[in-house]
Amino acid sequence: MSGPLLSIENLRTYFYSRAKRAFIRSVDGASLDVARGETLGVVGESGSGKTVTALSAAGLVTAAPGVIGGRITLQSNGTARELLDGLERYVRVEEEDGRVVAVEKDERGWRRHAEALMAGVRGKEIAMIFQNPRAALNPYSTVGNQLVETIRLHTGVKGEREAKERAIAWLERVRIDSPRLRFDNFPFGMSGGMCQRAMIAMALSAEPSLLVADEPTTGLDATIQSRIVELLGDLKEETGTATLLISHDISVIQRLSDRVAVMYGGTVVESGRATEVLARDAPARHPYTEALLEAIPSAEAIRNKSYLRAIEGDVLDTIEVPRGCRFYGRCNKVTDAIRERCAGLEPPLAEVSSGHKVRCWLYPTKT
Amino acid sequence: MSKTILEVTDLRKSFSQFTGLLATLTGDTRVIPAVDGVSFYLRENETVGLVGESGCGKTTVGRTILRLEEPTGGRIVFDGRDITKLSRAELRPLRRDMQMIFQDLDAGLNPAMRVRDILREALTVHERPGDAEIAARIGELLEQVNLKDSKLANFPSELSGGEKRRVGIARVLAVRPRLIVADEPTSALDISIQAQVVNLLRDLQKHLGLTYLFISHDLPLVELVSQKVAVMYLGRIVEMGLAEDIAHRPHHPYTRILWSSLSDKQNIEVSRRVRRTEVERERRAWGVFDFEQPSRGCRFAPRCPLYQQHGRPAVCTDPASEPALHDAGKGHAVACHFA
Numbered sequence: 001m002s003g004p005l006l007s008i009e010n011l012r013t014y015f016y017s018r019a020k021r022a023f024i025r026s027v028d029g030a031s032l033d034v035a036r037g038e039t040l041g042v043v044g045e046s047g048s049g050k051t052v053t054a055l056s057a058a059g060l061v062t063a064a065p066g067v068i069g070g071r072i073t074l075q076s077n078g079t080a081r082e083l084l085d086g087l088e089r090y091v092r093v094e095e096e097d098g099r100v101v102a103v104e105k106d107e108r109g110w111r112r113h114a115e116a117l118m119a120g121v122r123g124k125e126i127a128m129i130f131q132n133p134r135a136a137l138n139p140y141s142t143v144g145n146q147l148v149e150t151i152r153l154h155t156g157v158k159g160e161r162e163a164k165e166r167a168i169a170w171l172e173r174v175r176i177d178s179p180r181l182r183f184d185n186f187p188f189g190m191s192g193g194m195c196q197r198a199m200i201a202m203a204l205s206a207e208p209s210l211l212v213a214d215e216p217t218t219g220l221d222a223t224i225q226s227r228i229v230e231l232l233g234d235l236k237e238e239t240g241t242a243t244l245l246i247s248h249d250i251s252v253i254q255r256l257s258d259r260v261a262v263m264y265g266g267t268v269v270e271s272g273r274a275t276e277v278l279a280r281d282a283p284a285r286h287p288y289t290e291a292l293l294e295a296i297p298s299a300e301a302i303r304n305k306s307y308l309r310a311i312e313g314d315v316l317d318t319i320e321v322p323r324g325c326r327f328y329g330r331c332n333k334v335t336d337a338i339r340e341r342c343a344g345l346e347p348p349l350a351e352v353s354s355g356h357k358v359r360c361w362l363y364p365t366k367t
Numbered sequence: 368m369s370k371t372i373l374e375v376t377d378l379r380k381s382f383s384q385f386t387g388l389l390a391t392l393t394g395d396t397r398v399i400p401a402v403d404g405v406s407f408y409l410r411e412n413e414t415v416g417l418v419g420e421s422g423c424g425k426t427t428v429g430r431t432i433l434r435l436e437e438p439t440g441g442r443i444v445f446d447g448r449d450i451t452k453l454s455r456a457e458l459r460p461l462r463r464d465m466q467m468i469f470q471d472l473d474a475g476l477n478p479a480m481r482v483r484d485i486l487r488e489a490l491t492v493h494e495r496p497g498d499a500e501i502a503a504r505i506g507e508l509l510e511q512v513n514l515k516d517s518k519l520a521n522f523p524s525e526l527s528g529g530e531k532r533r534v535g536i537a538r539v540l541a542v543r544p545r546l547i548v549a550d551e552p553t554s555a556l557d558i559s560i561q562a563q564v565v566n567l568l569r570d571l572q573k574h575l576g577l578t579y580l581f582i583s584h585d586l587p588l589v590e591l592v593s594q595k596v597a598v599m600y601l602g603r604i605v606e607m608g609l610a611e612d613i614a615h616r617p618h619h620p621y622t623r624i625l626w627s628s629l630s631d632k633q634n635i636e637v638s639r640r641v642r643r644t645e646v647e648r649e650r651r652a653w654g655v656f657d658f659e660q661p662s663r664g665c666r667f668a669p670r671c672p673l674y675q676q677h678g679r680p681a682v683c684t685d686p687a688s689e690p691a692l693h694d695a696g697k698g699h700a701v702a703c704h705f706a
Contacts, residue, residue, distance in 0.1 A: 045557040046528075221420040222584055223624060248558065295562040297587045302614075305591065307569070310562035314527045 003075060004033035005242050006057065006126075006210055011070035013049075013056050014100065015063055017319065023065075023100055025318045026052040028266035031349070034210065036075075039236060039243040041257030041274065043250055043292075045315050049266040050246045054212045057244070058126050059083065059118040065103040066110075068093055076125050076209065083117055124154045127203035131215035133195035137187040143198045144183030147171070147205055154206035170201040173238075174231060193224035197231065204239060211243045217252055229255055250296065254278050259355075262289045265316035265326035268349060272356030284352040286360050287333040325361065333362060369411040372446055372546055372578050373432065378405045379440035380424075380431045401427040403602035404441070406692075409546065414572065414579040416593030416610060418586055418625070423599040425582045426470075429548040432580070433465050434458055445546070463493050466544040470551035472531040475538055476523040482534055483519040489541035508537040511574075512567060529560035536567065540575070548580045553588065565592060586626060590614045598622045601666045604692065608699035618695055618706040620673045665690050665704065673705050680704070 013027040027049040072083040090110035094102040147167035171179035174197040217225040261271040270286040294309040313330040338361040349359040380402040512533040553561040596613040606619040664684040692700040
């Protein structure tokens, strides 16, 4: 089999702000790959487009105009499925100077076609876990019944009793105490950490080839967070499910990812092996990644009670995306030699060493 | 040594839960002790960190010492004056001295008012300064929180998270407080902005001689900004001492677990393959605890690794001997039978 399990190429997902009469360019030319069995961590600040990228991949973007361009390919049962195939027919994008000025979209046709493309993919091939597990679980149904439903819908197990046994086994696998009792619990009777476990069980019980985990630990207490991360790590080894892990918490990304993509302002600014991208003294890296790592209080900074190295300025406004590098306004690494290019031309995502790509003019493009 | 600005003794605050009309009529209401006998003090120009998991009562402590909640019991002494029983009118002048930064970025920012008017309102609550003085003070506040003049004409909805936080801080500074309770001041912010705000808060403390009660669940951050740290568990302080000691030489098993769950988060260079250390195993062995009946002996016992190690001693679950804070040397206090 060739190619990565999931490949996202030049994805563009825009929304329209009526108040500002402008397009919000949430995802603006993002490309990333997830290989079979690997965990790709996507890290970035709020508004960097990481969640919208994941939602686009799962076909869950509902607000207009939504996904307006790009390619998403999923390898499924030996065939490559184009998840955005033919959708361009329903969208007309008017550009001026490389900037989108108008989007015309046949929303109903687009959605009908997109649903047809996603049939048998969402939930089955691509399963998701969300930031707020309580909101994603059905409050009117017991955790057990929701699991049974997933199992009977998406796996070969169709018998009720068999599915129930399978569901209990899954509750046990996500280390929920007394799974037989918990089977009959409603989500409101369980703690946040327990709901997150049930969600993970539900997502994995469909035996998906790709798990999309959107901020799975955010909003949980530190002690619970650490245990969920541990659980995800164990399950990854047990099941070998490829994972697209999204988090703003670098330490979570660090502990679970094989490869990392750093997003800023709707695009990927750096990607590569986790050990390389997040190493303290990487030889080449994007100034944004470096600044992010420095903003975390290090053991030394705490000991010396020194000041934190903050990134000046604010998170990029994805309405007024600058012409040049998206990070130019906050970057402290700009030199006179490259200043003009930084301000006027967006750098390409160029390979600096094998498998390690950086979108910055500091590094010469290899040919 | 600088003088004590706030002293809290045996503070209690319980909330009664409405469990139905019949229960109310028969007096059978359920009472949740959110804060259950907390004592500590703050010295002038110092920062005390208050940490614990959500629901442990840390925010309630912050709100109660400012009398935003009525305490159920205990004593709050601010600047040598008992404020536990003061009436609203008597409290009013004191509100200038004690302010709170709320976790919610939008708290205190009227969405219908421009930044200039928000600050003007804060400046004129307690005094009647002239227009020229107001303008000068607004300029000074902007400079203190490092905000551009151009933002004065903006509405809160037009500000970014970091800017909202700065306006919130400027609004608090407008009344020239001495004590600020900062409740999770950075938890709603992105990491890069978090660092800016933490630096700002520390600068302000240095220049204005502020005293902070810094409430947070972010332990490294608390260690960074605080001189002393108190760890809360289910309404009580279980350990208290110098920030450095609490972080690196914790005695109480809960503090250790709290810190270890983090230290493997912090160790960015450590291999990602999580090693099954002893602490990890202990953490897995946690039992379940009953929130509604917490006070049968030590409230941490059901989750406690030491309790298991010592073969479930009776003293830990004896209702008559809930462990009290005892001195462990050098101002370090621990509430545990075995630590």
